[in-house]
Amino acid sequence: MTTFVMLNKQKLKIMSTFKINIIAGPLWSNDEAQKLAPRIAAAHLGKFTGQWSTIVEGEMSVIEVELNTQPTGNNEYTLDVLAGPIWSDEDAKAICPAICASYGGTWNGQWTTVVEGQMSVCGCVFKF
Structure with missing residues (x-):
């Protein structure tokens, strides 16, 4: 469109x-x-x-x-998305916005390591 x-x-x-x-x-x-x-x-x-x-x-x-191109809607859902290893808050700030955007969401500032040295997740917010 x-x-x-x-x-x-x-x-x-x-x-x-x-x-x-x-x-x-x-x-x-x-x-x-x-x-x-x-x-x-x-x-x-x-x-x-x-x-x-x-x-x-x-x-x-x-x-x-x-x-x-822009998320729309009045409903929001937060989902953790796999992001590969993240080593620090500074690393997350550089990585997570792009990871969330690749799924059509925005980063909510949260992240956590799920497998030490191998996999972390970024908290992504989706509007629909």
Whole structure:
């Protein structure tokens, strides 16, 4: 979807959505994809476009999902997202905003180590 705004008598085009491929496990048929993909897209706060493809025969497919450029909605949900090892608060400040943004969320300032030296999580807030 595209939005247009006027600035100094010029019409500017602003993209308010974008499309990405999300892994979906193996999808065996178009009927299965059309049934499961809308739920997968919704789990990522997006909308299934109807497009999908197999990327590794018998093992992995991707679905095309349309997402909003800015999180919207009045509801919020906080979820810890895997982030690899984080060593300090300063490290978290450098890493977590990008990790949360990669899932369509924003960092809430929280993080914790779940496996010492191997894996930490960032607290991400999602609006819907």
